[in-house]
Amino acid sequence: MIAMLIACILSAILYRLGGMGGFKNAKLIRRLGCSLVFTILVVLLHHPTTLWGWMALLATWGLSYGALTTYLDSIFGYDNYWAAGLLCGLAGLPLIVFIPWWIIALRLVINVVGQGYWSKIINWDIAEECGRGIFFIL
Numbered sequence: 001m002i003a004m005l006i007a008c009i010l011s012a013i014l015y016r017l018g019g020m021g022g023f024k025n026a027k028l029i030r031r032l033g034c035s036l037v038f039t040i041l042v043v044l045l046h047h048p049t050t051l052w053g054w055m056a057l058l059a060t061w062g063l064s065y066g067a068l069t070t071y072l073d074s075i076f077g078y079d080n081y082w083a084a085g086l087l088c089g090l091a092g093l094p095l096i097v098f099i100p101w102w103i104i105a106l107r108l109v110i111n112v113v114g115q116g117y118w119s120k121i122i123n124w125d126i127a128e129e130c131g132r133g134i135f136f137i138l
Helices: 002-020 026-045 051-067 083-089 092-095 101-121 126-137
Strands: none
Touching: 002 026, 002 126, 026 051, 026 126, 051 083, 051 092, 083 101, 083 126, 092 101, 101 126
């Protein structure tokens, strides 16, 4: 629980830093930072024991990085946080190699509903981005 709490706080901070901008490579902080925090948490909680597990973890890190690069506004014409949450949740799919399917499915639902609904009801950008950073970890 402590590791999860620390990971949520770190992800919220990194997600917000990536959204603040104002300095070079701000978006990279969100993409690398949040995906790295999630990857480390997975290793701590569900340590992979096989080569396939480590490969799945690497794939998840890459997919997480990619999912954090877009809100799919080029497709929908607006920032679609529901779809972005779907991508963040689907990024964990390779983990099915060593994590029970229901945990991955639960994380998918938490990301879609959490990121989508949170962004719909919160109008303060700091709280909105920090919240999405937390949902990414949960």
